[in-house]
Amino acid sequence: xxxxxxxxxxxxxxxxxxxxxxxxxxxxxxxxxxxxxxxxxxxxxxxxxxxxxxxxxxxxxxxxxxxxxxxxxxxxxxxxxxxxxxxxxxxxxxxxxxxxxxxxxxxxxxxxxxxxxxxxxxxxxxxxxxxxxxxxxxxxxxxxxxxxxxxxxxxxxxxxxxxxxxxxxxxxxxxxxxxxxxxxxxxxxxxxxxxxxxxxxxxxxxxxxxxxxxxxxxxxxxxxxxxxxxxxxxxxxxxxxxxxxxxxxxxxxxxxxxxxxxxxxxxxxxxxxxxxxxxxxxxxxxxxxxxxxxx
Numbered sequence: 001x002x003x004x005x006x007x008x009x010x011x012x013x014x015x016x017x018x019x020x021x022x023x024x025x026x027x028x029x030x031x032x033x034x035x036x037x038x039x040x041x042x043x044x045x046x047x048x049x050x051x052x053x054x055x056x057x058x059x060x061x062x063x064x065x066x067x068x069x070x071x072x073x074x075x076x077x078x079x080x081x082x083x084x085x086x087x088x089x090x091x092x093x094x095x096x097x098x099x100x101x102x103x104x105x106x107x108x109x110x111x112x113x114x115x116x117x118x119x120x121x122x123x124x125x126x127x128x129x130x131x132x133x134x135x136x137x138x139x140x141x142x143x144x145x146x147x148x149x150x151x152x153x154x155x156x157x158x159x160x161x162x163x164x165x166x167x168x169x170x171x172x173x174x175x176x177x178x179x180x181x182x183x184x185x186x187x188x189x190x191x192x193x194x195x196x197x198x199x200x201x202x203x204x205x206x207x208x209x210x211x212x213x214x215x216x217x218x219x220x221x222x223x224x225x226x227x228x229x230x231x232x233x234x235x236x237x238x239x240x241x242x243x244x245x246x247x248x249x250x251x252x253x254x255x256x257x258x259x260x261x262x263x264x265x266x267x268x269x270x271x272x273x274x275x276x277x278x279x280x281x282x283x284x285x286x287x288x289x290x291x292x293x294x295x
Contacts, residue, residue: 011237012249015230020256022225023098025218027090027264032215035087037206040199041219042083043192046227053185060178070174071183075190078167079227083191085160092153096266099258101157102250103279104132108165109247116169117243128285135279138271164250171235172243180235188227254279 029038056062063071090098107129114120174183211219238246258276262268268276 005240008237008240009249011233012241012246013252015233015237016249016252017256018225018230018233020099020102020253020258021260022222022230023086023090023102023253024257024260024264025222026087027094027261029215029218029222030087030091032211033219034202034206035084035091036195036198037202038087038219038222039080039083039195040192040203042223042226043079043188043195044199045220045223046188047185047192049224049228050181050185050188053181054189056182057179060182067174067177070170071186072190074167074170074174074183075187076194077163078170079187079191080194082160082163082167083195083226085156085163089153089156089160092150093157094149094261094266096258096261096268096272097149097154098157099254099256099261100135100272100276100279101154101254102161102164102257103135103254103276104158104161104282105164105168105250105253106247107132107282108162109168109243109250112162112165112169113243113247117172124285128282131278131282131285133282135275135277135282138275138278168238168243168247168250171238172246175235175239180232180239183235184228184231187231191227 033041086098093101107125110125110129171183178186237249254276258268
C-alpha cells in the first residue's frame with residue numbers, strides 16, 4: 001500500500017479554492033478597472049513579489065528549448081488567455097453562473113489528457129463529460145437576478161475552462177524538471193510581457209484616482225493569490241500526483257466561486273441549481289478514482 005499523499009491533496013484543494021474565490025471577486029474588480037489594465041496590474045505586482053524566485057537553484061538544469069516553449073504556452077493559455085476570457089466572461093455573466101461553467105474543468109482535463117498524454121477515456125469519463133456539457137448548456141440559457149447570461153459570456157467562460165485544462169496538462173510536464181517557485185515566477189513574467197502593451201494602452205486613459213481603497217486592496221489580494229500563492233500551491237501538489245487525479249481537486253473551484261457569488265448577494269435559480277448539480281455529477285464521474293484491478 002502506498003501512503004496517502006495528504007500534503008499534495010491539501011495543496012491542490014487550497015489552490016483551487018483560492019482560484020474560485022478570486023474568480024468570484026473578479027466581478028467587483030472588472031467594475032473598477034478595465035480588463036487589460038487589471039491583468040497588467042496583477043502580473044506587475046506579482047512580478048515584484050516573485051523576484052527572488054527567478055533565480056535558478058543549483059540542482060536544476062538550465063532551461064532547454066522545450067522547457068522554454070512549455071513555459072510560454074503555460075503562461076499564454078493558463079495565465080493570459082484564462083484571465084482575459086474569465087474577466088470578459090464575468091462582465092456578461094455572474095459569479096454563480098461562472099461557477100457552474102468552471103465545473104467543467106475536470107472534464108476538459110480528461111479530454112486534453114487523452115489527446116496529449118494518450119490516456120484512455122472510460123465510459124464513466126465520457127458520461128461525466130456529457131453531464132458537464134449538459135450543465136453548461138442549461139446555465140448558458142438561464143437568467144441570473146433578471147439579467148440574461150449572454151451566449152458570448154458563456155462562450156468566453158467555456159474557453160477559460162479549456163485554458164485551465166491546458167494549464168494542468170502542461171504544468172504536469174513542467175514539474176518534472178523545474179521547481180514550483182521558479183515555474184510560478186517564469187510564467188507570471190511571460191504573462192506580464194504578453195499583456196503589457198494592452199495594459200499600457202488602457203492605462204493612458206484611465207483615472208487612477210477613481211478606484212476606492214477597497215478596490216486597490218482587492219487588487220492586491222487578486223495579484224497575490226492569482227499569480228503567486230495559487231500557482232505555487234498547485235505546482236507543489238501537482239508534481240506528486242498524476243494529472244488525472246489532480247483534476248479531481250478542480251471541484252473546489254466552482255464551489256468556492258458560487259459561495260462568493262452568494263455572499264455578494266447573487267441568487268441561484270432552480271435551473272441553475274440543476275445545472276450546478278449536473279456539472280458536479282460530471283466532475284465526479286470523470287475524475288473519481290477507479291477501483292484497483294484484482295490480482
